[in-house]
Amino acid sequence: MASDKSPFSSTTAFCPRCGSILPLLQEFGSVKCYTCKTYYDAENFSDLKFHYTINFNTVSVTNEATLNTDGPEGPVVERRCPKCGNDKMSYATLQLRSADEGQTVFYTCISCKYKETENS
Incomplete structure (x- = not known):
């Protein structure tokens, strides 16, 4: 040096x-x-x-008794389900298109589990 x-x-x-x-x-x-x-x-x-050091998420084994499938799959908003008419749906968002376009919102009815998407 x-x-x-x-x-x-x-x-x-x-x-x-x-x-x-x-x-x-x-x-x-x-x-x-x-x-x-x-x-x-x-x-x-x-x-x-x-x-x-690369840390990965650990795989946890869950049995069906502890798995909660009755609850919402994400945050809940007031949105009418087109299938059953329920007024609450959960949602999740992903950026599926290019960065200068809006994101895709996935809605799931908390009652009948009907799924729909919306490009925002």
Whole structure:
């Protein structure tokens, strides 16, 4: 690394001269600090290791006695079901079309479980 005296003490992920984060080493060669423009040799990064932890949702086993299928499938709004006439439906939204268009709303009757969609 650079031999200049530094006010910073840092790991190899940060520039010891100015303290800003260094770009990732893409190829063999050198790394240039974006802030102070100091170059560092690739050998300085040979012991740098990254560890990643990816946590997934756990699968829980539920038996049919604890599974509640009678309740609504989401937030409830006042909307008349076209099938049974009930005035309450639950809803969920998804962005199925392009980002500059509205979202799709999925309604479910809390009485007869009839489903319908609306593009907003």
